[in-house]
Amino acid sequence: MKAQIKLFKIFGIQIGLHYSWLLIAVLIVFSLAGQFGATNPAWSPSVIWGLAIITAICFFASIIIHELSHAAVAKARGLPVRAITLFALGGVAQIEKEATDAPTEFWMGIAGPITSAIIGLICLGGAIALGWSVAPAQQSPAAVMLGWLGVINIALAIFNMIPGFPLDGGRVLRAIVWWITGSESRAMRIATLTGQVVAFAFILLGLFRFFRGAGFAGLWLTFIGWFLLDAARSTYAQHEILGRLRGVRVGDVMSKQYSTVDADAPLQSFVDEFLLRTGTRSFVVTEDGQPLGLITAHEVKHIERDKWPQLKVREAMLPLTKLHGVRESANISDVLEVMGREDVNQLPVMSDGHLEGIVSRGQILRLVQTRMEIE
Numbered sequence: 327m328k329a330q331i332k333l334f335k336i337f338g339i340q341i342g343l344h345y346s347w348l349l350i351a352v353l354i355v356f357s358l359a360g361q362f363g364a365t366n367p368a369w370s371p372s373v374i375w376g377l378a379i380i381t382a383i384c385f386f387a388s389i390i391i392h393e394l395s396h397a398a399v400a401k402a403r404g405l406p407v408r409a410i411t412l413f414a415l416g417g418v419a420q421i422e423k424e425a426t427d428a429p430t431e432f433w434m435g436i437a438g439p440i441t442s443a444i445i446g447l448i449c450l451g452g453a454i455a456l457g458w459s460v461a462p463a464q465q466s467p468a469a470v471m472l473g474w475l476g477v478i479n480i481a482l483a484i485f486n487m488i489p490g491f492p493l494d495g496g497r498v499l500r501a502i503v504w505w506i507t508g509s510e511s512r513a514m515r516i517a518t519l520t521g522q523v524v525a526f527a528f529i530l531l532g533l534f535r536f537f538r539g540a541g542f543a544g545l546w547l548t549f550i551g552w553f554l555l556d557a558a559r560s561t562y563a564q565h566e567i568l569g570r571l572r573g574v575r576v577g578d579v580m581s582k583q584y585s586t587v588d589a590d591a592p593l594q595s596f597v598d599e600f601l602l603r604t605g606t607r608s609f610v611v612t613e614d615g616q617p618l619g620l621i622t623a624h625e626v627k628h629i630e631r632d633k634w635p636q637l638k639v640r641e642a643m644l645p646l647t648k649l650h651g652v653r654e655s656a657n658i659s660d661v662l663e664v665m666g667r668e669d670v671n672q673l674p675v676m677s678d679g680h681l682e683g684i685v686s687r688g689q690i691l692r693l694v695q696t697r698m699e700i701e
């Protein structure tokens with residue numbers, strides 16, 4: 327989940343929005359305004375809409391705080407967190423590494439629901455102090471807002487504790503199984519399997535409610551189930567792939583033979599004569615035989631076409647100094663992590679400042695394929 331709209335940074339963590347969030351933000355403001363208007367007919371439209379917008383903003387802030395609590399545990403346990411992104415179905419904290427022990431996974435998972443429950447209780451306490459009650463009655467806007475935030479945050483805490491991966495409860499389940507059995511893969515299998523069962527249950531319940539006339543709310547539940555199913559499946563697949571790559575080192579899969587292109591070659595002729603002719607995806611850029619950087623279709627794509635004739639390859643390449651070089655002895659699973667983080671498909675293999683070869687995602691995938699065929 328990549329944020330398309332970047333908001334601000336908290337503790338070095340980029341907070342951002344995915345486009346799909348805009349849809350849910352509008353839906354929430356409209357449904358809140360409808361709800362407030364129906365239960366408090368005496369309020370003026372400006373009070374109703376103002377309150378709906380402020381309540382929605384506080385709701386999204388509480389989701390960010392929920393994600394920040396996951397991030398805080400991750401950071402305290404040495405797992406870097408890059409960003410928190412809000413999207414249509416909630417928030418995600420992008421934690422760059424998987425937990426390496428069960429207690430970390432447990433606390434990281436449970437921190438979110440605990441935080442939401444605390445926020446919910448504080449809001450409900452404030453609402454009750456201001457005269458809020460469950461039954462619609464004459465209430466102040468602040469009481470109505472706090473009451474809604476209290477209920478929704480407690481609902482969020484409960485929902486997130488459903489033990490289906492990738493929900494927080496699924497992570498907690500995974501941690502507990504991991505703790506008891508000592509086997510991380512078995513824990514992952516069980517957690518992703520219950521995740522798929524929960525997801526199917528959501529889809530069926532959503533469809534059932536939809537056909538019973540619940541309309542959008544039913545479809546929404548189905549949509550959440552479909553998203554969870556996809557996430558549980560892909561997490562499992564990824565875990566299987568990493569399992570098959572255990573023990574494989576960069577030196578085993580890297581290619582020592584790579585194609586080169588001169589740094590001063592015109593970009594246009596590089597595209598015409600190398601990229602579009604040879605089928606090779608990545609080239610090492612050299613000057614007097616010394617490697618300077620890498621260039622792939624990816625870099626070229628990001629430069630406007632009409633600039634190609636004026637530029638040289640060196641102006642479009644990724645300099646080696648900027649690329650995260652890996653060592654021959656590094657684990658392939660770590661390399662995949664770096665590729666994901668830097669959003670690249672190949673990395674230079676370096677030793678003492680020398681380029682030893684290139685390791686690419688394609689090679690790693692071919693190895694996985696071969697291993698799956700043979701095993």
Ligand SMILES: [Zn+2]
Nearest residue numbers: 438439486494
């Ligand atoms: Zn969470």
